[in-house]
Amino acid sequence: MAFDLVITHGTVVTADATFRANVAVNNGKVAAILNPQDAPEAAQYLDAAGCYVLPGAVDAHVHLHMLTAAGIYSADDWRTGTKAAALGGVTSVVDFVQALPGQTSMEALHQRVDDARDAVIDYGFHMTIHPDESPIAGVNQRVSDFRISEIRLAADAGCPTFKMYQAYTGLQIQDADLFRALRAIAEVNGMACVHAENGDVIQVLRDSVDAPADLTNGLLHAQTRPTIQEAEAVTRTLACAELTGARVLIFHISCDLAGNVVAAAKARGLSNVFGETCPQYLVFTDEKLARPDGRLWMCAPPLRPQSDQDALWRKLKTGVLDVVSSDHCPFTRAQKDLGATDFRRVPNGMPGIETRMGVLHEFGVRTGKLSLNDWVRVCSTRPAELHGLQSKGRLAPGYDADIVIFDPAERKELSTSALHSALDYSVCEGMTCTGWTRDVLLRGNMIVRDGQHVGNTGDGRFLKRS
Ligand SMILES: [Zn+2]
Numbered sequence: 265m266a267f268d269l270v271i272t273h274g275t276v277v278t279a280d281a282t283f284r285a286n287v288a289v290n291n292g293k294v295a296a297i298l299n300p301q302d303a304p305e306a307a308q309y310l311d312a313a314g315c316y317v318l319p320g321a322v323d324a325h326v327h328l329h330m331l332t333a334a335g336i337y338s339a340d341d342w343r344t345g346t347k348a349a350a351l352g353g354v355t356s357v358v359d360f361v362q363a364l365p366g367q368t369s370m371e372a373l374h375q376r377v378d379d380a381r382d383a384v385i386d387y388g389f390h391m392t393i394h395p396d397e398s399p400i401a402g403v404n405q406r407v408s409d410f411r412i413s414e415i416r417l418a419a420d421a422g423c424p425t426f427k428m429y430q431a432y433t434g435l436q437i438q439d440a441d442l443f444r445a446l447r448a449i450a451e452v453n454g455m456a457c458v459h460a461e462n463g464d465v466i467q468v469l470r471d472s473v474d475a476p477a478d479l480t481n482g483l484l485h486a487q488t489r490p491t492i493q494e495a496e497a498v499t500r501t502l503a504c505a506e507l508t509g510a511r512v513l514i515f516h517i518s519c520d521l522a523g524n525v526v527a528a529a530k531a532r533g534l535s536n537v538f539g540e541t542c543p544q545y546l547v548f549t550d551e552k553l554a555r556p557d558g559r560l561w562m563c564a565p566p567l568r569p570q571s572d573q574d575a576l577w578r579k580l581k582t583g584v585l586d587v588v589s590s591d592h593c594p595f596t597r598a599q600k601d602l603g604a605t606d607f608r609r610v611p612n613g614m615p616g617i618e619t620r621m622g623v624l625h626e627f628g629v630r631t632g633k634l635s636l637n638d639w640v641r642v643c644s645t646r647p648a649e650l651h652g653l654q655s656k657g658r659l660a661p662g663y664d665a666d667i668v669i670f671d672p673a674e675r676k677e678l679s680t681s682a683l684h685s686a687l688d689y690s691v692c693e694g695m696t697c698t699g700w701t702r703d704v705l706l707r708g709n710m711i712v713r714d715g716q717h718v719g720n721t722g723d724g725r726f727l728k729r730s
Pocket residue numbers: 325327591593
């Protein structure tokens with residue numbers, strides 16, 4: 265039989281193995297993994313000599329065109345954000361739905377799916393479970409029975425993963441509601457994704473800062489979010505996970521203490537507990553916050569000292585941490601400057617949707633902290649498994665032909681002009697990666713060729729997950 269496409273001369277890297285093979289594609293799916301000497305008939309061939317052939321990366325934690333409480337939007341929309349993702353080897357993202365006041369979560373989901381129509385790669389959504397709007401500003405209200413009842417509706421609509429925040433006024437969820445939600449999530453066999461920080465403690469610490477010199481000292485951003493409060497929130501969430509049996513992924517673990525809580529839970533045999541970290545915690549330290557423009561590196565949880573970074577790499581290698589997501593949440597220099605005289609007004613978040621694969625290859629694989637297979641596991645295969653993207657994350661017959669041709673010799677500078685986010689700066693300015701994405705196939709169609717986007721607006725599809 266003739267295939268639509270055969271990728272030849274490449275080195276296939278999966279989560280388990282690295283081997284020479286030709287990859288055949290038919291009707292948008294991986295059709296066969298062939299011996300390198302087999303040269304079957306095909307309508308097209310793609311020569312991957314000298315390159316790795318990888319399953320398309322899955323970034324299950326991004327914030328595109330996100331409205332913040334301060335009334336501003338994250339700087340990348342669905343077109344710029346997903347194009348940057350594609351150029352960095354990402355073929356699927358999972359973003360968030362957050363109902364506006366007066367809106368049901370399902371109405372909000374339909375609006376977000378419509379919002380994403382320009383996406384150039386595939387996309388899904390986590391539903392955010394948050395308190396119903398409070399009549400009193402600054403008071404954390406309860407989550408209504410109605411919102412809890414929407415958990416089943418969301419799961420049936422292909423969104424079986426649920427974001428909850430233990431910090432941020434307005435979003436912060438009380439323990440009773442975390443527990444109620446986890447019980448309902450367990451019933452639909454979904455998964456909770458939790459921003460684990462102790463919002464009450466953070467609020468008191470931040471309110472205690474008043475000296476003008478402190479308000480412009482970026483290090484105070486980290487000091488008012490100490491590691492022990494993060495670890496405490498993880499502990500509380502995992503206790504609820506154990507009691508309810510709900511699957512829980514702790515988002516963006518930034519420090520050793522918080523990672524240790526996940527490690528201890530796993531060591532006790534809890535199979536419903538998972539951990540995520542992000543590239544920023546693996547390559548930057550809190551030294552960035554001491555810079556005059558340190559606000560560009562402000563995210564929550566904050567960047568930590570070198571010892572935490574070293575511990576996170578070890579926890580990634582040993583599987584205590586399951587996945588690396590970008591938590592791409594870009595704000596322009598002008599948006600970040602809203603906090604120029606008070607760090608508490610800086611919108612939290614950093615870019616990373618385009619650089620995650622390259623940065624992990626450079627600082628993980630090339631330094632020997634991760635194997636090529638670890639890299640594929642944490643960026644692609646495990647995220648797809650955990651978040652229920654059943655046709656993604658593997659190079660095997662029957663899976664979507666989301667395929668990345670990665671050239672390990674390509675030199676890429678991570679300067680503002682070399683990246684494709686709408687941002688007017690790069691947090692990675694001055695860094696160079698050896699190894700970058702050359703070509704990308706989305707369901708068998710070439711959307712990136714020789715480092716250029718050649719796909720079309722709207723190529724992406726909404727992914728119903730299970
Ligand atoms: Zn996030």
